[in-house]
Amino acid sequence: MTKLIDFYFDFISPYSYLAYNKLKSLNKDNKININYKPILLGGLHNLGGITAPAFNERKMKNMKNDCELIANKNNIMFKWNTKFPINSLHLMRGYLLINDDLKEKYFDFCFDAYWKDNVDIGDEKNIAIILNNIGFNKENFFDGIKDLKIKEKLKDLTKKAFDKDIFGAPTFVVNNKIFWGQDRLDYALDEYKA
Amino acid sequence: MTKLIDFYFDFISPYSYLAYNKLKSLNKDNKININYKPILLGGLHNLGGITAPAFNERKMKNMKNDCELIANKNNIMFKWNTKFPINSLHLMRGYLLINDDLKEKYFDFCFDAYWKDNVDIGDEKNIAIILNNIGFNKENFFDGIKDLKIKEKLKDLTKKAFDKDIFGAPTFVVNNKIFWGQDRLDYALDEYKA
Numbered sequence A, B: 001m002t003k004l005i006d007f008y009f010d011f012i013s014p015y016s017y018l019a020y021n022k023l024k025s026l027n028k029d030n031k032i033n034i035n036y037k038p039i040l041l042g043g044l045h046n047l048g049g050i051t052a053p054a055f056n057e058r059k060m061k062n063m064k065n066d067c068e069l070i071a072n073k074n075n076i077m078f079k080w081n082t083k084f085p086i087n088s089l090h091l092m093r094g095y096l097l098i099n100d101d102l103k104e105k106y107f108d109f110c111f112d113a114y115w116k117d118n119v120d121i122g123d124e125k126n127i128a129i130i131l132n133n134i135g136f137n138k139e140n141f142f143d144g145i146k147d148l149k150i151k152e153k154l155k156d157l158t159k160k161a162f163d164k165d166i167f168g169a170p171t172f173v174v175n176n177k178i179f180w181g182q183d184r185l186d187y188a189l190d191e192y193k194a
Helices: A014-026 A041-048 A057-073 A089-097 A100-115 A124-134 A138-144 A148-163 A182-193 B014-026 B041-048 B057-073 B089-097 B100-115 B124-134 B138-144 B148-163 B182-193
Strands: A005-009 A034-038 A171-174 A177-180 B005-009 B034-038 B171-174 B177-180
Touching: A005 A014, A005 A182, A014 A057, A014 A100, A014 A182, A034 A089, A034 A148, A041 A148, A041 B057, A057 B041, A057 B177, A057 B182, A089 A100, A089 A124, A089 A138, A089 A148, A100 A124, A124 A138, A171 A182, A177 A182, A177 B057, A182 B057, B005 B014, B005 B182, B014 B057, B014 B100, B014 B182, B034 B089, B034 B148, B041 B148, B089 B100, B089 B124, B089 B138, B089 B148, B100 B124, B124 B138, B171 B182, B177 B182
Parallel strands: A005 A034, B005 B034
Antiparallel strands: A005 A171, A171 A177, B005 B171, B171 B177
């Protein structure tokens, strides 16, 4: 059986972006098998009765500063998005909708737009630009994300994460062990390599 | 002016214990000037409108596991306390009351009892044992912590931390920059050495 590192993410999560960039630079030879697991972070927080740091004045202020420190230390291009937080529902549904061979590109474009280039990816015009860049029809996208199956799929994936005791993003799961937060990527990789 | 690293702590906080142990092993030559800043973590959370992870089922489960992982990785003797959480009010007031030359011992004994030896330090009998070990009169202790001045002092220190935008423990402050969590000790030390 191939070993996998499950990587639970939402584009809204700056720490997911940072972890993804760390992982990318550690995985230049593609030897780490990463299994991306989209969830709706807001939905997960609701299920778990958790108030996101974005909704606490001091935590929010710290989070911005903290992300900038981490990005600096790890040489990651990062810019705090002036439109944070946004509702990531359409984007996360979109990840499920997009063809498998375009998912990686979509993933990169969404994360870079939001956490590197200060783009408001809550705005349909900007989503359309991303879709154009990756070569996915925008009408198909905006129709597709209204499809009940896609809606239910994201709900279902979020609920499944919750049922595994996951409560935040990024979360890594290796050998059924849960590692929460970009600070625990090293620990997850230790488990992966063990 | 001597450089200082402010270390905000509460004995209730397992991450403060872990950070303290990391710092201790990094500071064997006593070249880092640490300024311990007692606060009442529960009070700080109340001021900041924060629900502590101890009061969220998933966060609590993760925190226990996470602390054990960190302790393992850093060779820190650690045992999750079966009586977590307790009310640390008396112990934190006690830190203010104890003579300066005994504070370090008291600090060590409280942290080790709670996070290494699984002692219920919410129990006065166990506090009495600690006091006996460090050589502080227990009647003076239990009378002293009822003193209005001591009560107000802890409140005041907690409020001052809150006014500096501190919202958790451990928090390190160096050059007026705030670093939250044992994961940021390295960053705080970078700033200290800069």
